[in-house]
Amino acid sequence: MSRLGTITRRGFLIAAAAIAGGVAVGYYYVRAPYPNPLEDDLDSGEATFNPYVKITADNAVTVIAPRAEMGQGVSTTLAALVAEELGVGLDDISVEHGPASYAYYNSAMLAEGGPFPLFDEGMIAQTMRGAMGAAGKVLGLQATGGSSSVRDGFERMRRAGAAARHMLTAAAANALGVSANELTIRGKSILHEVSGRSVTFGAVAAAAAEIDPPSQITLKEPGEWRLLGKPQPRVDMAAKVTGAPIFGIDVHLPEMLYGTVRMSPRFGARPIETDLSRAEAMPGVVAIVPIDTTYGHGFGVIAENTWAAFQAAAAIEVEWGPADYPADDAAIEAAFKQALASGAGDILRDDGDVDAAFADAPAERVIEADYAVPFLAHACMEPMNATARLSGGVLELWSPNQVPTLTRQLCADLAGVEIESVNVHTTHLGGGFGRRGEMGFSMYATLLARHADGRPVKVTWTREEDVAHDVYRPAARGRFRARLGEDGLPVALDMRIASPSIMASVLKRTFPSISPVGPDKSIVEGSFDQPYSIADYRVGAVETPLGIPVGFWRSVGNSYNGFFHECFLDEIATAAKLDPLAMRRTLMGEHPAALKVLDRLAEISNWSAPVPAGRAKGMAFTLSFGSWVAEAVEIAETGQGIRIDKVWIVADVGRALDPAIIEAQLVSGAVFGLSSAMNQEITFADGMTEQSNFHDFDAMRINQCPQFEIAILENYHRMGGVGEIATPPAVPALANAVFALTGKRVRRLPLSNAVEFV
Amino acid sequence: MRLTVNGNAVDIDADPDMPLLWALRDLAGIMGPKFGCGIAACGACTVLVDGMPTRSCSIPVGYVDGAVTTIEGLADGNTLDAVQQAWIDEQVPQCGYCQSGQIMSAYALLEENPEPADDDIDQAMAGNLCRCGTYPRIRAAIKRAAAVKSRAGA
Ligand code: FES
Ligand code: FES
Numbered sequence: 066m067s068r069l070g071t072i073t074r075r076g077f078l079i080a081a082a083a084i085a086g087g088v089a090v091g092y093y094y095v096r097a098p099y100p101n102p103l104e105d106d107l108d109s110g111e112a113t114f115n116p117y118v119k120i121t122a123d124n125a126v127t128v129i130a131p132r133a134e135m136g137q138g139v140s141t142t143l144a145a146l147v148a149e150e151l152g153v154g155l156d157d158i159s160v161e162h163g164p165a166s167y168a169y170y171n172s173a174m175l176a177e178g179g180p181f182p183l184f185d186e187g188m189i190a191q192t193m194r195g196a197m198g199a200a201g202k203v204l205g206l207q208a209t210g211g212s213s214s215v216r217d218g219f220e221r222m223r224r225a226g227a228a229a230r231h232m233l234t235a236a237a238a239n240a241l242g243v244s245a246n247e248l249t250i251r252g253k254s255i256l257h258e259v260s261g262r263s264v265t266f267g268a269v270a271a272a273a274a275e276i277d278p279p280s281q282i283t284l285k286e287p288g289e290w291r292l293l294g295k296p297q298p299r300v301d302m303a304a305k306v307t308g309a310p311i312f313g314i315d316v317h318l319p320e321m322l323y324g325t326v327r328m329s330p331r332f333g334a335r336p337i338e339t340d341l342s343r344a345e346a347m348p349g350v351v352a353i354v355p356i357d358t359t360y361g362h363g364f365g366v367i368a369e370n371t372w373a374a375f376q377a378a379a380a381i382e383v384e385w386g387p388a389d390y391p392a393d394d395a396a397i398e399a400a401f402k403q404a405l406a407s408g409a410g411d412i413l414r415d416d417g418d419v420d421a422a423f424a425d426a427p428a429e430r431v432i433e434a435d436y437a438v439p440f441l442a443h444a445c446m447e448p449m450n451a452t453a454r455l456s457g458g459v460l461e462l463w464s465p466n467q468v469p470t471l472t473r474q475l476c477a478d479l480a481g482v483e484i485e486s487v488n489v490h491t492t493h494l495g496g497g498f499g500r501r502g503e504m505g506f507s508m509y510a511t512l513l514a515r516h517a518d519g520r521p522v523k524v525t526w527t528r529e530e531d532v533a534h535d536v537y538r539p540a541a542r543g544r545f546r547a548r549l550g551e552d553g554l555p556v557a558l559d560m561r562i563a564s565p566s567i568m569a570s571v572l573k574r575t576f577p578s579i580s581p582v583g584p585d586k587s588i589v590e591g592s593f594d595q596p597y598s599i600a601d602y603r604v605g606a607v608e609t610p611l612g613i614p615v616g617f618w619r620s621v622g623n624s625y626n627g628f629f630h631e632c633f634l635d636e637i638a639t640a641a642k643l644d645p646l647a648m649r650r651t652l653m654g655e656h657p658a659a660l661k662v663l664d665r666l667a668e669i670s671n672w673s674a675p676v677p678a679g680r681a682k683g684m685a686f687t688l689s690f691g692s693w694v695a696e697a698v699e700i701a702e703t704g705q706g707i708r709i710d711k712v713w714i715v716a717d718v719g720r721a722l723d724p725a726i727i728e729a730q731l732v733s734g735a736v737f738g739l740s741s742a743m744n745q746e747i748t749f750a751d752g753m754t755e756q757s758n759f760h761d762f763d764a765m766r767i768n769q770c771p772q773f774e775i776a777i778l779e780n781y782h783r784m785g786g787v788g789e790i791a792t793p794p795a796v797p798a799l800a801n802a803v804f805a806l807t808g809k810r811v812r813r814l815p816l817s818n819a820v821e822f823v
Numbered sequence: 824m825r826l827t828v829n830g831n832a833v834d835i836d837a838d839p840d841m842p843l844l845w846a847l848r849d850l851a852g853i854m855g856p857k858f859g860c861g862i863a864a865c866g867a868c869t870v871l872v873d874g875m876p877t878r879s880c881s882i883p884v885g886y887v888d889g890a891v892t893t894i895e896g897l898a899d900g901n902t903l904d905a906v907q908q909a910w911i912d913e914q915v916p917q918c919g920y921c922q923s924g925q926i927m928s929a930y931a932l933l934e935e936n937p938e939p940a941d942d943d944i945d946q947a948m949a950g951n952l953c954r955c956g957t958y959p960r961i962r963a964a965i966k967r968a969a970a971v972k973s974r975a976g977a
């Protein structure tokens with residue numbers, strides 16, 4: 066299919082999603098602002114200037130950072146954007162997530178949703194970015210994901226801070242009877258230096274809020290920044306070292322009941338035969354209610370405490386219906402095999418003429434390989450939970466979630482109330498990684514609240530439920546071939562990748578009436594959009610429906626395409642006897658940002674120095690979420706298994722707003738990827754997940770954690786994301802190191818199937 | 824039954840089989856210890872029982888006969904313990920969910936071994952999972968706290 070044809074189909078998919086939102090939000094013109102949600106809920110004497118700033122008469126300044134804080138430091142950096150322009154320090158303000166509101170739409174998240182690589186800045190790509198960003202606004206989609214929060218807030222939140230500063234200064238000028246340009250901001254006061262007189266923000270806040278915001282705002286130049294670009298103490302540290310009750314699971318309300326769920330371990334299956342009598346008779350049990358939703362079927366238990374609820378849930382005697390999907394690993398393998406044989410799929414990259422390149426290729430110049438990755442669970446440290454109270458026609462929902470406006474919409478439907486009668490309180494998230502961009506846990510709490518006589522119910526999943534009912538990182542298979550030229554460099558690369566569509570799975574459980582249209586680019590992201598120049602280069606996505614719920618897992622499709630693409634390139638380098646880093650340098654010669662990343666990696670990892678016997682290094686590169694990232698991993702054979710000793714990460718993020726937070730995220734992303742590469746897999750038998758808890762789905766522990774050395778670069782002209790970018794290259798860098806150490810080319814993850822780690 | 828938690832007597836009306844974790848969280852309203860796995864595999868629920876780091880999810884409340892210390896009991900009024908302060912100085916937490924357990928394990932380690940080597944840290948902390956991967960900063964914070972404590976003691 067032609068490039069334009071592909072784009073049109075993709076556009077239709079976005080339009081379909083837009084309709085889904087449009088039905089609920091009504092129609093908004095793209096340019097019209099949403100109303101400020103803070104206006105509905107002001108304390109007396111409190112004033113608000115825009116959706117991001119409110120100030121009380123006694124001078125308490127609150128900044129709204131309307132993205133989920135799940136550890137990525139977003140509340141600190143978003144607050145710093147506002148504080149920078151408002152002219153205050155981070156310790157002058159308190160930071161809140163704020164209500165669910167369309168005003169907090171995320172347009173950056175969708176802007177890169179089109180089928181274009183980052184470096185394609187042609188007219189079609191740019192037009193599509195603009196259109197999709199606008200769709201984010203029309204949808205009023207308040208969401209944390211796609212490593213987009215800071216990119217999305219960068220202009221808007223600095224403008225909000227600057228506008229509030231103008232309004233406060235104008236009001237102070239009136240109050241002091243002087244001209245606004247004689248005033249400066251000092252702490253949370255406005256000072257007239259000449260006379261020494263000052264007023265606090267709080268004293269003029271009410272008057273300032275009546276002043277029209279300026280139509281022209283000039284933002285500070287980066288050279289004038291006091292907070293941005295420098296490490297800031299995170300605003301959530303004190304709470305997090307004292308065990309403060311900030312998470313969803315910590316919600317504690319008067320009269321609260323406790324609950325849990327027991328859902329069918331076969332996805333979408335219903336109970337066939339049930340005996341609740343033993344469970345109902347258990348001490349502390351209040352009620353057991355059926356749950357029937359697009360997320361699954363089963364039972365909710367309401368009890369006097371969580372332990373009683375867990376005990377009763379386990380005591381429910383139930384036989385579940387059969388699986389109507391490939392029920393075990395053999396059936397899944399067969400489905401993949403069939404999919405890969407079915408054709409080239411949706412072609413998202415098609416440079417040159419790949420078929421011609423292979424038609425006359427001499428056999429000794431062609432290499433071929435098949436790759437495989439398993440399903441993965443998110444395993445957030447905080448198991449899924451939410452708390453709901455339905456009383457007087459109002460639904461209050463306390464939910465650690467990444468999608469407040471969608472949560473409000475779906476839970477309103479379930480509770481039978483209007484969305485205006487739903488208040489979503491987004492708590493801190495004990496890990497998100499994409500898992501909490503879902504509505505199921507909030508919906509279950511809402512359903513249980515309907516049976517609680519107006520009392521709040523906190524519904525906590527066991528870890529076993531959490532693992533058995535994840536929306537998994539999809540399994541994927543890849544079939545690759547390359548033709549090497551005279552100099553060993555690849556002249557043709559053909560990649561066919563099969564995986565379930567995340568978009569299709571998400572729509573099925575959220576807006577089942579909408580069917581997805583067009584290819585899902587997440588199947589091949591990390592393979593089709595990489596900055597290598599290879600004359601004949603084709604990447605096809607073969608959608609493979611498997612019926613197992615799949616979702617967004619830190620770095621999404623990049624999490625396995627990084628492995629596919631970069632391990633296969635490593636195989637090419639080995640076959641051609643080329644240094645893998647030098648080979649990539651040649652293939653990415655058109656992209657200065659990529660070259661600088663590779664050069665810095667070579668430097669800090671001392672790449673070209675010989676490695677002592679019993680040790681080895683591997684490297685990989687992935688461009689994802691707008692950032693250019695290369696990693697090298699050094700491993701050692703200890704006799705008891707392989708130890709990962711050191712990881713070097715070089716990331717060009719375009720603009721680094723908080724280097725300390727970025728460093729933490731790069732380490733975090735790499736640990737997340739390495740954990741999966743070493744040991745993790747979710748398998749199925751009889752339609753059910755075989756793993757259940759951390760004993761059989763573990764992650765890296767401190768004794769396995771390597772040393773890290775990080776370099777953050779700012780060469781590329783657009784700002785990139787941070788939270789997910791270190792995950793994709795970590796996996797292949799480790800696998801390539803394992804090859805260098807052992808000579809074993811492991812093409813099926815996890816690596817522990819082939820080698821042992823300490 | 825009566826527990827001593829952070830120096831206070833706490834009366835709890837619980838099934839003696841209920842894990843200490845749920846008695847603390849649901850019945851006593853002490854939310855510092857977190858629920859992560861329920862099978863002693865993650866360390867999020869770590870408390871001290873007579874100074875010993877204990878997975879509160881896996882000990883029935885009826886078995887507890889000793890003073891319980893949770894993260895709420897580490898600070899002295901508004902002054903954080905040296906371990907907590909080191910956690911802030913090194914900016915350790917990300918999501919923060921595992922950190923009550925990490926801090927309790929680290930505190931117990933330093934009580935027992937004021938100058939832990941890397942291997943000692945590995946041994947004492949391997950039971951505490953962190954999905955956010957804060958391990959390098961945890962290690963740095965333990966060393967910082969050890970240094971601060973030894974200066975204070977010297
Ligand atoms: S909850 Fe106790 S060790 Fe995981
Ligand atoms: S900080 Fe998130 S699990 Fe440790």
